Each structure stands twice: as structure tokens, then as C-alpha cells.
Amino acid sequence: MTTRVYNEIIEISNSDTQNFWHKRAQNSDGLKAVLLGDDKNAHSKRNEKECRILMEQIKDLEELDILDIGCGIGRWAENLYGKIRNYTGIDYSKGFIKTAKERFREDENINFYEMSVCNMTPEILAQKYNLIICTGVLMYVNDSDLEQIFRKIRDFSPEYIHIQESISLMDGRLTLDNFESKELKSNYSAIYRTQAEYEQYFKDFDIIKTDLLLDDEIGGRKETNARYWIGRTK
Template sequence: MARIYTKSEDKKPKIDKTSVLEFFEKRAEKVNTLGPTRAVIYQDKNADLAERRDAAEKALLLPLMKVDNSSRILDAGCGTGRWAEILIPQCASYFGVDVSPGLIKVAVERFGDHNNAQFAVCPIDALSKDKIGADQPFTHILSFGVFIYLNDDEILDALRGYADLVATGSRIMFREPIALENRLTLLEHFSDDMDQQYSAIYRTEQELLSLIKTVFGNTFAQVDANDVYPDATLNNRTETKQKWFLWEKC
């Protein structure tokens, strides 16, 4: 178990993909006791905070994405379908993918009977048209809380997949926990809140944007960015905060 802080010039430790998958499978097992929202917001012992965060995030980000009844949405890292619930009734088609078979099983049980919804097990860094059978480009991609579970090279692969799956004018919304000072890598860290171990990488805003720009270059433009929770009572972390970044394909 380790907490490792690194600066830009330091060698970056990597997290293990198998360990990350095991973490998500255990989260899926907790859906029966915690419910589908708390199981993926990680406030196991604070139900009120989980629900308030969920509501605040949706109220802020949904209008920014400009979804309508012609939208074709890819939810990259859909989990239990937390966003599927609000998006499926508003769009032409919704496609949720996640690395966790357990989480996808929950999402399918909740929303699989909707004619405009599909779900698939797929690592986010392996996304491609062929991999998920996408016959049309997506107009929107949601990438929420995904990149902290990927190493830098895997993020670049994921971004290449995103770029290949959207057409001109499409919007990609990122929402990620950001390290307030130095990059923080957790290796098999035990969380008292969740009563389980997990591994994750909390990058600085500069690091995350550098990775995005490496792939998106001049093909995409950043539309806007800001904090997800302006209300300080919704952020109970001292070393990180949630930020959103909206990009559009030129």
C-alpha cells in the first residue's frame, strides 16, 4: 500500500490493470447493499453526499453537452448506468461501455430493455468502431472519472479511440478528479470510506490537459472548463477536486 507524489520530471509509477478491474468488480457486488448510485460515487458511508453530488453534477453538466433527440451518445465508463437514466429518454441512441462485466450486468438489468440503448464490456483504452460495432459516429462522448484508472499511455490510446468515434461538431465532456498540487498515485491504497483497496492516479490539471492536447491537437478545441462542485460542502477531499473539461471536434 503506497501513496506516491511525483513532479513532472519524476518517473511515474504505474497502476495494475488487473487490480483496477478487481476493484470495479467488487463495486458491482456492492450494488445490492449500496444501490447503483452510491456504488459508483464511492461515498459508502455518506448516502446524502452521494445523492447530492449526483444531482449537482447532472444539473451542471447536462445543459453544457446540448443533448437532444438526435444525439448519439457514447458513455465511456458507464458503470451502473448512472447517466444512462437521464440520457436515454433524451437521445436517439445511447451506448454504454465499461471494463467491468459486473457493472455492465447491473446497467443492462436496469436499462437494457430500452430500444435506443446498448451496453458492452470494453476497456476504455481499446475503444474503436470495430471493437464496439459503431456504424455511425457519435455526437457526444461522456468520459467521467475514467482516466484516474488508466496509465498515461492508456489514456493516449483512449483519446485516439474517442477521436476516431466522433464527427465534426461532436462534443466530448471529461469529468475527472484533479490533484491540487503534485500528481498523486495510490497503489493498493485502503479506503476507510469504501472498506476496500484501490489504485488510482490523480493528475494535475496541467498534466491531464497535456495528454488531451497530445492527441486532439488542432483537430479539437476546448470549449470551456470549470469546477464540478462550486459548493464546497460537496467536496470532502483535501488533495483533489472534481473538474470538467468540454471539447468539440473542429
């Protein structure tokens, strides 16, 4: 059965979602694996745009100490490479963590850990970060886990946060619950929350820049888009 659920808070299966990402991690095209869709040109345009937007806002940071939550192949380690003092990436996909470790095996200051965002372990992550990044991850996390994730992010007191997420452009959220996606050739679950639903978690941050990310060329849709928020701890 395929399901699109409008306006209702329902839980998606964490294990199904983890399995979905486990399979994606076997894809040899890293950008395609994490950004989904088939259009290579759109992937690189989108990546460049995301990078440009973030770099513009964090110009004052000379050296970056980054925690990248749900890091995938370490796209942000690559995008910000020249400015990194220390980078920690966490992801619950064994395959992505393996690929990421291989890509940055020569860089002692760039480390990856297999870990769920719902279970971030302070013993490993007990450093000071001036930038916490979480892009394209929270739509796979249920509401019951979001509050504690943002509490942990706040506890790190990062100078900057960069959150980016697929959102619903409609009045209410859309949940794909084990939806049979022809495009992804897989069943797929994800929660497209509204902008307001996310913004209730940002009260400890001053949002300095937020906008929609995608236009028609790089994947904007009628009902959904991606929104980014760049904020500073108050």
C-alpha cells in the same frame, strides 16, 4: 504496504483495479457503487449538479447519440434518458454491465458492452456519436494507454466531449498505489493527475466549459477534487 506516491509517474495494476470495481459492482446501491463514499445525500446532489452542468452546454442537441466510456451502471443513460436517440455504454466490469443491461432491458436503443477503455473495439463502436462521455474513469488508466484512448475519441469526431476526472490540486500528481483505504474498506489504486497533464490531450477540442465540480458538501478535499471539461471537436 500502503503507498501514496507524489510527483512521480508510476503504473498501477490494471488487474487490481478491475478487481476493485468487480467487488463494487456487487453493491446494491448503484450511485454509491460508482460514486464511492457513504453519503447518499451527497451522491444525489453531485449527480444532479453534473447533469445540470452538461445539459446546459449541449442545449442545441435535440437527440443524443452517446458513447459512454466506463459507463458503470449507466448513470448517464438515466440522466439523459429523454434526449437519447442511441446510447452505447462500455465498461470492463461484468457486474456493472449486467446491472446496466437489466435496468434498460426494455430500451432497444440503449446498449451496454463489457469492454476495456484500453481496448475499444471499433467493430462494435463504429457509429457516429454526437456526444462522448467519460466520467471518473481515466484515473484508473495508466499514462501508457491515454494517448491511444484520446486518439480513438478524436477519430469518432463527436460534436461534444464530456470528460470528468479526479485531479490533484497540488503542483504534481498523486498516485495511490495499492493504498489501504479505511473509507472504502479496500486497497485502492488511482492516479490523480494535474489539470495540465490532462489538458495536453485536448488539443483537438475547443474546451467550452471547465471547472472544479466538488465543494465541501459533495466531497471536495484539500489535495484533490474533480474537474470537468466540456469540449467540441475543432
